[in-house]
Amino acid sequence: MAWRDGKASGGRLTLFMASIILGITALVSIQSFSDNLKENIRLQSKSLMGADFIIDSRQLPNERVQEIIDSLGGAKGMEVNFASMAAFPKNESSKLVRVRGLEGDFPLYGEIETEPADAATSYISNEGALVDATVMLQFELEVGDIIKIGNASLPITGTLISAPGNSAFASSVAPPVIVPFGIIERTGLLQVGSRLDYNYYFKAPPEMDLDALDKELDPILDAENADLDTHTSGSRQLGSSYGNVGKFLNLVAFIALLLGCVGIASSVQIYIKEKLRSVAVLKCMGASRKQTFLIYLIQIAGMGLLGGVIGTIGGILLQLTFPSLLQDFLPFEVQLSLAPQPIIMGLLLGVFMSVLFALLPLMSTWYVSPLQVLRIQETQEERPRKARALVFIGILIFIFLFSLWLLEDLRYAIGFVISIAVTFSILAGVATLFMRGIKKFFPTKWSFTSRQSLLNLFRPNNQTMVLLVAIGVGAFLISTLYFTKDILLAMAQLDSNSDSPNIILLDVQSEQKEDVANSITPKGLPVLDNIPIVTMRMHTIKGRAANDLRQDTTLTMNKWVLNHEFRVTYRDSMISSETLTEGEWVPETPKVGLIPISIADNIARDAEVVVGDTIVFNVQGVLMETVVGNIRTVDWARMQPNFNLVFPKGVLENAPQFHVITTNAPNAEASANLQRELVQKFPNISVLDLRQIVTLIENVLDKIAWVINFMAFFSILTGIIVLIGAVRTSKYQRIKESVLLRTLGAKSKQILKITALEYFYLGVLGSGIGILLSLISSQLLATFVFKAPFVPSLVPFLVLLPGVTLLVLLIGLSNSRSVLNSPPLVVLRKEGR
Structure with a gap:
């Protein structure tokens, strides 16, 4: 049956x-x-890591770390990498790159893929460089051209297609350039403030338990400002990222x-x-x-x-x-x-x-x-x-x-x-209220076709609720994606006024700051900030040594603060991205007592400190006692230099330091001219063009939004099929209504108008409610998740709402043709059987 x-x-x-x-x-x-x-x-x-496990550090290994490396049989390969400007004399251009100095048998797994293929090994003997393929295309470079990194000029011996240890997004910001390890000293870039990563690559014997090794050595290495990563933990982390x-x-x-x-x-x-x-x-x-x-x-x-x-x-x-x-x-x-x-x-x-x-x-x-x-x-x-x-x-x-x-x-x-x-409840509730509202406040003075189109929304076997839910959820998904993307882009947006920096110069040495400033101002560009930076680590927190805290298994504090090398500055006032929440701002160091510092709320939360707690910092070998003087919130979304820790003036001026200088270039040409001159004069300085980073972020968000929209399309398409099916399923009911209307003297044109108005109401109401719901949810996301202002895009209102409405109207009319074309006798015969 x-x-x-x-x-x-x-x-x-x-x-x-x-x-x-x-x-x-x-x-x-x-x-x-x-x-x-x-x-x-x-x-x-x-193959992604290039080894079974690595030991990495921000500095050359100390005696304890070296003992651990030796006890593991010694590293099979090593690397130092850092961000730097690279100059290309062929066309007088420059680019921020990630320099990777390699030696030994790296990679132990996988391979460095180059064009030509033999360049993957010959670059060492030829003392040349492997340059990222995108950079080669962007600057029209060829094998044999010269790349200048710091004080070293090297021939490009091959195009780098792929290599273990490169991440897709990081490579977009700073493309990789691989050079022999022995070249690094000649570049002159290993200076104060240079952010270096030393990686030591190991091959594990088959019987070694990498998870047990990680559990045993990682706490010891953390205490020595180093870290151990295994390929298994790396794969879990990478899998988790894509899994989300x-x-x-x-x-x-x-x-x-x-x-x-x-x-x-x-x-x-x-x-x-x-x-x-x-x-x-x-x-x-x-x-x-x-x-x-x-x-x-x-x-x-x-x-x-x-x-x-x-x-x-x-x-x-x-x-x-x-x-x-x-x-x-x-x-x-x-x-x-x-x-x-x-x-x-x-x-x-x-x-x-x-x-x-x-x-x-x-x-x-x-x-x-x-x-x-x-x-x-x-x-x-x-x-x-x-x-x-x-x-x-x-x-x-x-x-x-x-x-x-x-x-x-x-x-x-x-x-x-x-x-x-x-x-679903809101959409269903709106549909119910809408139908009840029509019944209670029915516009009796409207024309016959307008009244009949409204009556169809609550006739027997109507599908108003299911259609509004299907249309509304599809519109809700697409609109939320648009609004969320706008929130993220607004967070990364640069201010257009000339007082906002869009060029940041990193690793400026103290003896260079005057010369760098004198290179900027003759071009008609302002020096907006000249920020001193001192590196330091936490030595004790509230009287407890960092090493003791690391070994405390009951510790609820976030341990990353114990291992982190903080880059701090000193000044006498707050900046626009900061808001004081607790304590009082101290502009200068008092003559007696502890040094009062300002700490960001996220660090205060992770380190579990409040105003009045003491912290001792190791400032490059010198211990400095401080007290938390105030806590402030920082708008990290602002594209400008922000700091977790700020000292008052009068204490760090003589500490080893480097500087960050910012300026505002009105256009890409002025930015390129400034970068070209700075790279020639000061090869150790790295230049961040924030507009390029914003463009990169926008491109990434566009790609992610495209993928998500591709999947959200299934929801829209499902809603369309539900709509088509709803019309088809109630077709016989409509034919019966059509016969009755024709019997009463209605013309096909009037029936067509009734149908069109009915689906127009459904399209406008369903997509409109969906967009309004997404507007509310996006405002909540902006306030509680992104903590950013929300200015809604007009695209959902100007494109999605009329687009969905038109689509609903066309589907409704196309599926109702058989209703209009069915002679009354056909239906009467069916009813009589």
């Missing part, structure tokens, strides 16, 4: 099966790609699947209403409640299974496009394979979610009386509230458990379920 009845009615439910297919496709593709990505990271973790993006995309796909299920519930409700008389006939012939219920349950389950199969196949095929979409964010080429878990999940979800969301309308068949055959009534008996409540609870529990499985975090899962419930 299920098969026979399903064959006759299959076309009515095909579109809603398509909505399940879309959701399953999105989920399976993301889940399958995530599994492949994790497996690739696990298999390639050694995957979890978010999974949630977007899950929302598309939920929309499809809402559509299925709505379609099954109308479908079952039309089958109630058949159910009553079956019961008159002796069919039991269970039999009649199972007939339609098997139909829905079969539809879900078929949708799951097609969606799973589609998801496997769709994941093939992901490597090209995400290639800018991946440090390696992903090898795709079939992952069993997403396939099983796709097949089961199709059946389970179809049945779960169809249970409420299916329950109607259980309570149909055989006497229904003889009764003429538009409504059926109300289903027991207990059964309805159990189904709703089952749906909520499923959504919670599935989101918990995706997010692996109880709080986030609860938050997701609450946000979904709130969003």
Whole structure:
């Protein structure tokens, strides 16, 4: 019976099966790609790091660290890397790069890929440089050209395509340049303030337990200002980074699947209403409640299974496009394979979610009386509230458990379920209030077509609620993405006035600061800041030594503050990005007592200190006793030099220091001219052009937004299919209305206008409410998450709202053509059978 009845009615439910297919496709593709990505990271973790484990430090290893290196059999390879300006005499240009000085057998795993291929090894004997491929193209460089790094001029012996230890985003800011380790001394760049990283690469014997090694040595190395990283911990960290993006995309796909299920519930409700008389006939012939219920349950389950199969196949095929979409964010080429878990999940979800969301309308068949055959009534008996409540609870529990499985975090899962419930409830509530409002305040003086279009929104078998939910959620997702992107870009935006720095000069030595300033001002550019910087570490906090705190297993303090090398400044006033929250600002060091310092609120929180607590700093070998004089909040989103720790004037002036100088270049040409001259005169200085960084951030956000919009498209497409299916499912009801209207003298033009107005109302209301909800949620995100001002974009209002409305209107009209073209006698004959 299920098969026979399903064959006759299959076309009515095909579109809603398509909505399940879309959701399953999105989920399976993301889940399958995530599994492949994790497996690739696990298999390639050694090649990504270039070793089994590394010991890294900001300085040359001291005696204790060297003993540890020797006890491990000595490093097989080593590296020093730092950011520096590179000059290209061929075209008098310059670029901030990441210099990597290598020696030994690095990489121990993987390979340095170059063009020509032999340059990966010959650069050492030729004392040349391997230059990032993007830089080679950008500055039209060729093998054999000269690159100047500090005081050293080197021939470019090859184009660097890839190498272990390079991150995609870091390479975008400062592309890598590989040189022999022996060249570094000749550059003259190892000066005070130079931010250096020394890495020592090791190959572990097969029997070595890397996790146990990390647990044993990492605390010891932390006390010596060094660190140990294994390829396993690196792969976990990298996998977690990409996994977070995957979890978010999974949630977007899950929302598309939920929309499809809402559509299925709505379609099954109308479908079952039309089958109630058949159910009553079956019961008159002796069919039991269970039999009649199972007939339609098997139909829905079969539809879900078929949708799951097609969606799973589609998801496997769709994941093939992901490597090209995400290639800018991946440090390696992903090898795709079939992952069993997403396939099983796709097949089961199709059946389970179809049945779960169809249970409420299916329950109607259980309570149909055989006497229904003889009764003429538009409504059926109300289903027991207990059964309805159990189904709703089952749906909520499923959504919670599935989101918990995706997010692996109880709080986030609860938050997701609450946000979904709130969003769906608001949209459903708006639809209900809208229909009730029309009934109560019906515009009786409007024209016939306008009144009839409103009446259609609450006619029997109307689909107003499900359509508003589908349209609204799709518009909500897309609008939220636009608004969030605007928030992030606004945080990185530079002020356009000439008093805001957009060029930052780093590592300016004390004896150079006057000459650097004299190189800036003749060009008509201002010297906005000349900031002294002193490096130091925390020696004791509230009387307890940092080494003792590191070994305290009960410590709740964030231990990164114990190992961090702070770069601090001194001045007599606060700047625009700072706000005093506790204590009093002290401009100059008092003649007696401890030195009062200003500490950022994030450091105060992590170090668990308050105003009045004492901290002893190791200032390059000299111990300095201080007291927390005040705590301030810092707007870290402002693109200007900000500091965790600020000393008053009168104490650090004679300490070893370097300077940061800022200026404002009105255009790219002035910036390029200044950089060219500074690199020639002061090769140790690094120049940050903040406009280039903002452009880079904008490009990255555009790419991320494109990927997310690609997945959110599934939600929009699901909403469209729900809309098409809703119109198709209620087509016969519309044909009946059309016949009645024509009998009363209505013309096709009037019926067309009634239909157009109805879908215009649905499009405007659904997309409008979705955009308004996203506006509220984005304001909350800006206030509580990003802590940034929010200026909403007009794109959702000017593009999305009219676009979605027009789309809804076109779909509604195109699917209503058969209603307009059906002669009244056709319907009367069907009704008479």
